Amino acid sequence: MQNDILLVAESVSGEKGLSQDIIFDAIESGLASATKRRYPEPSNIEVSIDKSTGEYKSLRFWEVVDEENFEDPGLHMLVEEAKKKDPNSELGSRIEEKIENIEFGRIAAQAAKQVIVQKVREAERAKIVDQYRSVLGELVNGTVKKVTREFLIVDLGDGAEAVLPRTELIPGEVYRIGDRLRAVLQEEERENRGSQLALSRRCPEMVKELFRLEVPEIAEQVIEVKAIARDAGLRTKIAVKTNDNRIDPVGACVGMRGSRVQAVSSELGNERIDIVVWDDDPAKLLINAMGPAEIDSIVLDEEKQVMEVAVSEDSLAQAIGRNGQNVRLCSQITGWKLNVVDKDLVKEGEEASSISLSNLMDNLDVDKDMANVLISLGFSSLNLISSAKVSDLSKIEGLDEEIAVLLINRAKEALLTLAMEISSDNENEENDLLSVEGVDMSLALLLNQKGIKTRDDLAELSVDELCDYVEMEEEIAGILIMKAREHWFNED
Numbered sequence: 001m002q003n004d005i006l007l008v009a010e011s012v013s014g015e016k017g018l019s020q021d022i023i024f025d026a027i028e029s030g031l032a033s034a035t036k037r038r039y040p041e042p043s044n045i046e047v048s049i050d051k052s053t054g055e056y057k058s059l060r061f062w063e064v065v066d067e068e069n070f071e072d073p074g075l076h077m078l079v080e081e082a083k084k085k086d087p088n089s090e091l092g093s094r095i096e097e098k099i100e101n102i103e104f105g106r107i108a109a110q111a112a113k114q115v116i117v118q119k120v121r122e123a124e125r126a127k128i129v130d131q132y133r134s135v136l137g138e139l140v141n142g143t144v145k146k147v148t149r150e151f152l153i154v155d156l157g158d159g160a161e162a163v164l165p166r167t168e169l170i171p172g173e174v175y176r177i178g179d180r181l182r183a184v185l186q187e188e189e190r191e192n193r194g195s196q197l198a199l200s201r202r203c204p205e206m207v208k209e210l211f212r213l214e215v216p217e218i219a220e221q222v223i224e225v226k227a228i229a230r231d232a233g234l235r236t237k238i239a240v241k242t243n244d245n246r247i248d249p250v251g252a253c254v255g256m257r258g259s260r261v262q263a264v265s266s267e268l269g270n271e272r273i274d275i276v277v278w279d280d281d282p283a284k285l286l287i288n289a290m291g292p293a294e295i296d297s298i299v300l301d302e303e304k305q306v307m308e309v310a311v312s313e314d315s316l317a318q319a320i321g322r323n324g325q326n327v328r329l330c331s332q333i334t335g336w337k338l339n340v341v342d343k344d345l346v347k348e349g350e351e352a353s354s355i356s357l358s359n360l361m362d363n364l365d366v367d368k369d370m371a372n373v374l375i376s377l378g379f380s381s382l383n384l385i386s387s388a389k390v391s392d393l394s395k396i397e398g399l400d401e402e403i404a405v406l407l408i409n410r411a412k413e414a415l416l417t418l419a420m421e422i423s424s425d426n427e428n429e430e431n432d433l434l435s436v437e438g439v440d441m442s443l444a445l446l447l448n449q450k451g452i453k454t455r456d457d458l459a460e461l462s463v464d465e466l467c468d469y470v471e472m473e474e475e476i477a478g479i480l481i482m483k484a485r486e487h488w489f490n491e492d
Contacts (some may be wrong), residue, residue, distance in 0.1 A: 032058075060097045064095065065077070066079065121396070141156075142155055142179065144178060161362065163198050168198075168200040170202060171233040202232040210263075217304070227334075234325065293317070305337060459481060
């Protein structure tokens, strides 16, 4: 019997080209699986083989647990019961019991066959993966061997096979048995079944490897591919850099009359490919990547890795792209989150912010930095500061309770002064805000802080602008603006 085990290990090892250790592990697992069939209840079985003599022993063991983790008497044993068998037992240890070996005969071998076959197959796959590990991430050629609903089996040659999931195909691609294909080789971990070779045609590396074949300068490292962003089957952006200033990296990748880039595009189902010049400056890289859309301004938040990109209204749709594709690819290639906005709206926001900033600096007697801090924390008007709690303001860095009280009092005094000025203007000028039906002192103060000081100023606003300045419903904003405009139509 012992000799049988040694003969099996030797013969399978020689036939499959695997280490005998792997075969012994498979036999141990198979014997343990067959031994478990002796017991009607779940059990922990462990079989160990002496690799020199072929002798083996079988153990049944129980894990020592507390009452909370006790689930099955066939697998677990409470601490109190375990100490009766072994006084040194503690939580996490195990109680072992030697049991009779199962015969390594025809019945046992048949019972263990499935486990042994599975272990051997896993070992064979691991061996093949090790052989191909040096070319992982590179382009390989293969022949479709099998087609299923979920994946393709591709023959790589020399008995090696790889799995190509349908999710890793370019949308619209159809392959049949016998078809040749190219894909990037990857390693895929399978739960409880080891690793296997896998393929992908959707990954960004696919584009990089195709360019390496078509562009000798890339293969020779004269041109370097720095970043790739891809929407497989639709569009790819690839950023390249030259290590030789005499060579145009974009022109080299495009090729004569676009021959090189067209060859890559054809392999990818006529996928659109944008080649841009790499720049270490993320803002300059974004300008290159977002073309032909023209960028008006870029504001960077390095801490949050966010860029606010302002473009003209005419370029807005082009900058964003269909379904946000262009801005999404630009975000991937730069590594920054992008917020694309209309430059006109940005300008309006900047003007409003400038008014608020100036208002706080003048009326509270604070410097620009402190005014910016107050605005950033939501205290953008005298009204908000005058009604703020001392405890809320004193939480701001650089402000204590004494200064907080001082700022609140200054805000109240400024509002009182403004109210007196508005009342005075109302007595002397027909163009005063309070002459507009529906505008009370509170609303007039809010508008005054936004630079809206007269009836004509209000009349010239749009509904959206007024709603941005003061929180109100659009319908009410429209009524107020029309009331402010009435004198335009009533003048003789």
